[in-house]
Amino acid sequence: EDEDEDEDLEELPIEKDIFITPSPISAANLASTVREAVTPADNPLVARLMTLPGFKVFSEQALTYLISHLKAIQLAEDEVLFEAGQVGKSMFFVLTGKVDIRIDDETVETVGTGGIFGEMAMLEGEHRSADAVASSAALLLEVSSDQVEKGDHEFRSILYEVLSRNLVRRLRETNRRLWSQS
Template identity: 25%
Template sequence: MTAISSPAASCDLINWRFLRVVLHDIGSPLGLQIVRCLLYHALERQDIDRQGGNMINQDTIVLLKRVPLFSRLSDRGLKAILKSATDKEFKAGTKIVSEGDTGVGFYLILSGAAEVRRGEERLAKLGEGAFFGEMSLLDGAPRSADVIATEDTRCLVLSPWAMKGLIAAYPEVALGMLEELARRLRETDRALS
């Protein structure tokens, strides 16, 4: 029968110092840093994150995974998107973006529907998972059409800086955007033929 050895004394000493810092020196910079670190990792393990007071939850992650543009991303990448995005709601009939305005964001429809219009002509109907604003985002040109909510619509909005940072960190997002732009160009070619 083998004897069970005790942990090394240095191990006990390290644990004791750590406990002393947490319990007695909590007001010290090191103590606060340790507590923050422990809380952050505990919350991360619970899959809890905060962004603008709203919970970034698994339901939103699942919704983003269904969007072809973001389907290749890991949960970590999807959380990065949610941390840098804002959540905006638009009532039916509200103009989300206006033709000729300077583009200030990339929009992804989380729920609801919208129409893309130029004057009286309806160019496209957009639903859950559709995105717009990518052209102005990429080249800085004015918006090429109006986008109007046809029902109450919730959008995830990314600023140009956040989207460009996201593309740099996750090149697969750029690939998804290019695939969608190619699809839209083919549809336009067919419509003009």
């Protein structure tokens, strides 16, 4: 299912036959393309993102704000995004591809299309507790804590709801793992 979502998003046409794909492109060009893609309110990129798990709760207006104020990051397979111990001031949405979250070289979670990660360090302004390494070519959207603070009340409320749900999901998964080990 995740692979189908990746393929659909990779082939999503944007203005003037520009496509957002995980093929090599400069981050500046990619960020510009993403910003151009979300200018019209009825843009197919916004509509498609609203169907992905990490984006479903956003209103069209909040999602358009999010995408127009973020940084697009492209990773090659096995490329390290950040390492444990680094100060984290941003979180990431996965548009395409997959990112492994690793502790001591062991993958503890793989985050795929529509998933989010990095929010714990962003919220606390603390050091990262794990490494993030692309397990395939990936296209990410980075949201900094500054961007969250500059967003309007609706945007922040929705984002905090997404973060809360994600943290609850992770806590439940951790509890299941602990119970299965006992």
